[in-house]
Amino acid sequence: MAAGYGELLRTPHAARLLIGTLLGRLPNATAALAVLLFARAEGGSYALAGGLSAAYGVANAVGQPLLGRAVDRFGQTWVMLPAAVTSALGMVLFAVVGLDPLLVAYAAMLIAGLFTPPLEGGLRALWPSVLRREDQVHAAYALDAVAQEVMFAVGPLLVTLSVAVWSEAAALLVINAIGVAGALWVVVSRPSRQWRSAPREAHWLGALRSPGLLVLLGSFFFIGLALGAIAVAAVAYADEHGGGVVSSGLLSALGVGALAGGIVYGGRTWPGAPERRLRLLVTALALGYLPLMLVPGVVMMTVLAGVAGVFLAPALACAFVVVDRHAPTGTVTEAFSWLVTTFVVGNAVGTAVAGPAVQLGGVAPGFAVPAAGGVAALAVLLAAQRFLLDRPRPVVRPTVPPTPDEPCAENDRNRAVEPGFRARHQA
Secondary structure, eight states: OHHHHHHHHTTTTHHHHHHHHHHHHHHHHHHHEEEEEEEHHHHOOOOHHHHHHHHHHHHHHHHHHHHHHHHHHSSSSSHHHHHHHHHHHHHHHHHHTTTTSSSHHHHHHHHHHHHHOHHHHHHHHHHHHHHSSSSHHHHHHHHHHHHHHHHHHHHHHHHHHHHHHHHHHHHHHHHHHHHHHHHHHHHHHHHHHHHOOOOOOOOGGGGGOHHOOOOHHHHHHHHHOOOOOOOOHHHHHHTTTTTTHHHHHHHHHHHHHHHHHHHHHHHHHHHHHHHHHHHHHHHHHHHHGGGGGGGGOOOHHHHHHHHHTTTHHHOOOOOOOHHHHSSSSSSHHHHHHHHHHHHHHHHHHHHHHHHHHHHHHHHHHHHHHHHHHHHHHHHHHTHHHHHHHHHOOOOOOOOSOOTTTTTTSSSSSOOOTTTTTTTOOOO
């Protein structure tokens, strides 16, 4: 297993692209915490801080697929780096102006969120041009999912450290400077500079015209909802069992479980269609959320949280493969960006739903929300499975690797002209 990951990371450009993308995504991963700490330091209320974070989140959800479509049309370099710089400048404006005038603060959040570069989708589009074997691409998707867990664990620690050493404003500046540096490191690499999307059929829906992709997005909306709800329910559980350390322990256990599951999943090759495998993984994920409603003592609850996380990273890694197979020609970055957006929106909805559930019924109903989310995610896959299993794209690998001067194609294998639209027209 370790040898397989080692071989993957020793492939030219692979480690650079993975690390650079993680650094470039730090501002997005830590925005909610960094904005909250800065707004509170400036004298703002929790409600105001939440409103600013919500503005960032909504703008981010809108911007990711739009920028992903732009990447598919114009390439990574001409979209990613300007977007990263613009997003960082929005956060700089926020750090300089503060909360007064409030309109400018909200405008800064909208700019920062809207122009967050789609590095996540961009990396997944690059993997097949860097890794020549199908099993390595699938392992890279799993490693990507695992790395996300590490980033979401380390990112808040970095924000807290920057606040302790300097200030809340400095934390915003440091995190976003790291983000721009990470994006720059990615887009000046040869694979990123040479990557070009396949020609796309003109359609205003873009990637969303794929029924299989819509099914996947519907399912992962509810998985995102489950994760958002768990965070709220964990805090409520901690209030009754010893405070903030307990909630941190539960969420850390969830992350450790996902980390372990992702490493094991990516360490071997799995037989069968990924669409069917995804259904099994989401089933296991949904079953893992159900015991949380028992709300036992702290030790057992921590164990249950770890078990609940085991199938998260494998489900994400398998979903990346399914996106790759079902995204229409020339829309791969946009399709991956839609998955990110759907997941983030679901997370926000889960947070919003779990709060009233805890307020009205207590901790057990709070954990019933993620359980319901897991069941709903599975129900979507089961109800619409024929769309996922209908005509997945054939996997065709080039027989001759591209030369250093030859543009690298995306991981889009379906070269068929789609009916009703003229070929070679850009959406």
